[in-house]
Amino acid sequence: MKKKTTAAINSLEYALSQLSTAQKREDEFTIDEFIQSLAAKGEWITASSTTSRLNTLLTKGLLTRPDSAGA
Amino acid sequence: MAYKKFLAAADNHGGLVCKASKKKLLEFADVWKPHHRIHLGDNWDLSPLRRGASSEERADGISDDYQCGLEFLDAFRPNFLTLGNHDDRLWQHSTSCSDGMLREHCAKLAQASEDEFKKRKIAWVPYHVSKYLQMPEGGPKLIHGFRATMYPAKATFENWGPSICGHVHKPDVFTARHIDGQASFTVGCLADIDALSYADRTPAKLAWRNGWLYGIINDKSGAWQAWHVIREGNTWISPMGIL
Numbered sequence: 001m002k003k004k005t006t007a008a009i010n011s012l013e014y015a016l017s018q019l020s021t022a023q024k025r026e027d028e029f030t031i032d033e034f035i036q037s038l039a040a041k042g043e044w045i046t047a048s049s050t051t052s053r054l055n056t057l058l059t060k061g062l063l064t065r066p067d068s069a070g071a
Numbered sequence: 072m073a074y075k076k077f078l079a080a081a082d083n084h085g086g087l088v089c090k091a092s093k094k095k096l097l098e099f100a101d102v103w104k105p106h107h108r109i110h111l112g113d114n115w116d117l118s119p120l121r122r123g124a125s126s127e128e129r130a131d132g133i134s135d136d137y138q139c140g141l142e143f144l145d146a147f148r149p150n151f152l153t154l155g156n157h158d159d160r161l162w163q164h165s166t167s168c169s170d171g172m173l174r175e176h177c178a179k180l181a182q183a184s185e186d187e188f189k190k191r192k193i194a195w196v197p198y199h200v201s202k203y204l205q206m207p208e209g210g211p212k213l214i215h216g217f218r219a220t221m222y223p224a225k226a227t228f229e230n231w232g233p234s235i236c237g238h239v240h241k242p243d244v245f246t247a248r249h250i251d252g253q254a255s256f257t258v259g260c261l262a263d264i265d266a267l268s269y270a271d272r273t274p275a276k277l278a279w280r281n282g283w284l285y286g287i288i289n290d291k292s293g294a295w296q297a298w299h300v301i302r303e304g305n306t307w308i309s310p311m312g313i314l
Contacts, residue, residue, distance in 0.1 A: 001141055002190070005183040012176040013132045016119050019173065032172040039171075047175040 027065050037066030074287040077206060078103055079297075081111035081215070081237025081283075082260035083143050084157060085136035089263040092281040095307055096261060097146055099300065099314065103285055107206050108148055111237035111258060112155025112198065112215030115140040120160040120177070137180075143261075144191060151204045152188065152195040155215040155238060159198035203231065209293030211235045216257060219275070228255035235297065240264070240279040242299045256297055258284045 018030045035050050045053070057063040080096055083089075100108070116136050119129045144152075154162070165178035188195050196202040203212040216238025218226035224245035227234050233253040240260035247253045259282025270276040286297030300309040307314035 001138070002183065002186060005141075005180070005187055008176065008180040008183040009134055009137055012173075012180050013134055015170075015173045015176045016129045016132055019126075019129050019170065030172070032170050035171045047172050050172075 029065055034066045073290050075106040075206075075208060075290050076103060077107040077109060077286050077288060077297075078105035079109040079111055079213070079235050079258055079284040079286075080147060080149075080261055081258045082113040082155070082240055082262055083140070084113055084260070084262035084267065085115040085117070085140040085143075086138075087116050087136075087262045087266045088139055088143060089261055089281055092261045092302065093143065093146070095302075095314065096283055099283070099285070100147070105285065107288075108150050109204075109206075109213055109235070110144070110147060110149035110152045110193075111213065111235065112153045113157040113237060113260075113262075114143060114152070114155070115158050115161070116262075117157050117160040120164050141187060144187075144193070148191070149193055151206070151213055152193045153202075153204055153213055153215045153236075154195060154198045156198055162197060200230075203234075206288055208288045208290050208295075210288045210295040211255070211297075221275075223257045224255045227257065228253075231255070233295075235284060239275075240267075241275070242280055242282050242284075242301050244299070254297075256284055256299070258282065259299070259301055 031047065031050055034054065035045065038045060054063065078100055083093065117133060118124060119131055119133055161177055161184065162181050164174060165181040168174040168177060194204060196204055198215055200217060203214045205212060212231050212234040214231060214234055214236045216227060216236035219239050220226045222243065222245065223239040223241060224243040227236055228245050228247060234255045235258065237258050239257050241257055242259045243257040245255045259280040261281060264279050264281065281302040282300050284297050284299055286295055288295040298310045300307060300314065
């Protein structure tokens with residue numbers, strides 16, 4: 001199996017596990033909810049770009065719920 | 072003028088493969104030595120990507136299913152692959168899933184899968200009513216299958232003419248009442264039938280069998296004939312005898 005395939009499976013597994021999470025804690029959100037919140041503001045970005053942006057926000061301590069983050 | 076041999080298998084359904092059937096098929100392939108190996112689709116099951124899949128189904132993930140599907144391709148080494156409706160869940164999700172994250176990751180895995188086919192030199196077609204493959208000599212159209220009726224081979228012949236397909240898990244033959252002859256076949260499956268629990272309340276399941284199809288095709292005229300190998304209980308029955 002190619003490395004690219006392994007990476008794609010792992011990413012998809014993660015996305016599926018996010019969907020199957022029964023109950024989210026307070027202030028917890030999915031990457032898709034983050035993307036949707038940006039889309040609602042007219043900004044369309046890819047999942048890869050979102051992951052990068054979330055990493056940056058996390059590193060800088062600026063990560064909050066999408067509806068209150070000003071994302 | 073000479074005849075070439077082909078071998079067609081279908082519906083192993085990834086992690087739900089029947090290991091005994093897979094082993095028997097590979098042993099048969101070693102003996103039959105086909106020029107053309109045909110996989111008629113549903114190489115994966117991909118139940119977590121089913122529309123309306125439960126949280127539990129999604130939590131199962133797809134790693135094992137996907138790995139088993141690739142292992143099947145490596146063992147059977149098909150030259151031709153017609154993607155099935157179960158395989159198509161990945162391609163469908165990559166364009167029409169409402170969840171953006173899932174859609175993008177499905178698109179990546181779909182592209183990676185196409186690369187895996189290319190690496191293995193497998194000619195393939197997507198699951199689409201107008202897409203089919205044929206052997207270089209011509210002969211039957213190779214499709215996964217779309218029609219699920221009591222007489223699936225006849226139904227398939229109505230739309231595609233001479234053809235070999237999977238999908239229905241039921242070995243079936245339709246010999247055409249036609250001046251040119253011709254026929255259509257549907258092939259048994261290679262999945263563990265008991266494990267395909269979604270059909271437990273469907274009487275059609277009673278006609279499901281493990282099996283595959285082998286045949287010959289004339290390299291000049293494209294004339295062809297094929298025969299089923301069918302498992303009844305623990306016995307594998309072929310026109311050549313008990314395997």
